[in-house]
Amino acid sequence: MELSGFNLLRQPRVVFGAGTFRELPSLSSGYGRRALLVTGSATLCRSGRLDELLSLMSAKGIECESMEVSREPSPELVDHAVRRYRPDAIAVVVAVGGGSVIDAGKAVSAMLPCGEPVEQYIEGLAGYRPHDGSKIPFIAVPTTAGTGTEATSNAVISRVGREGYKRSLRHREFVPDIAVIDPSLMVGLPSGLTASSGMDAVTQLLEAYVSPGASPYTDALAWSGLEHFVRSFSSACSAGASSIAVRSDMAYAALVSGIALANAGLGVVHGFASSIGGYVDIPHGTLCGTLLASATKENIRVLRMSGDQALPFIAKYARAGRLFAGDPSLDDNGACDSLVDIVESWVDRLGFPRLGRYGITAGDVDVLADLTRGKNNPAALAKDNLKRILMERL
């Protein structure tokens, strides 16, 4: 493919490896002596890691304010934190948790200096104003391997309901300053959460890889992420997967999925994540998992009817299919079919629920298709194509 122009966002300083969690106090102290620690509601506490972190921070002379996040961040959660903490009293925001916790921390670090309601700065809402990018320094510490938000420039904010939305607060300066990725924090993650987080990561890798906005740089990252993902996903989903090597592969796949998506864009599955995710309360990874096979099948079907300009995208899907199948001898047609079959087999084996479980019926499909944007999807999908993807997973 001809090389066209591209932009690359700043990346976080990445500190990766088992045990790097204990470097947080010294990394935080580079910004000052007062930290706002954003965590999930239970897991970190139960594992004893929260107490360990607090005592390590204290030993380093860092005072911590604490904030708990139990679900995907709403505007009210962000605004409440902004009213509660003074920006001059917080030197660094440290978020330790899953994607929702890190997005909450990212949004609070971005809104503390500005002090205004976050909804004014969320993309696509009425009265949107661009943020100037000023923020409190931010350290992201993922405890799941999925969203890649430790490397992206946006925080997803949700309001659920018929008038709801799932949209981004975004600025290139919101890429975390440091990402501490410690796979030992992911050991013992329940297999259901490992599966749904992992399906988010692989959706992001695949969508960034086949995106019209991809570059050789993002291709290299996405491909490397897919290789690590494929060799460890099944093992990671087996009960109680405790191998650091397996968890490292998944954590790496998630990290590079974030870098790839931030620079190449995403496709129609994440288009549905915005529309359906604001419409009903469905975890993001579950939504990605349930739709990835049917969306990939529809993309390939439309690309096969789209003439020569579609061939590079079909070739990329086929290359991914050969990787997933572990069979380099497959021709492009067979490899594309294998890709869909393998993802379908994961979805069935891991028991990903259908959309109907979340209250979506055939009567919702029309309005959801109208609300969905294809983002950087390789195939131009019409409303009927979007409806076909949803109908297959009702």
Ligand SMILES: [Fe+2]
């Ligand atoms: Fe995602």
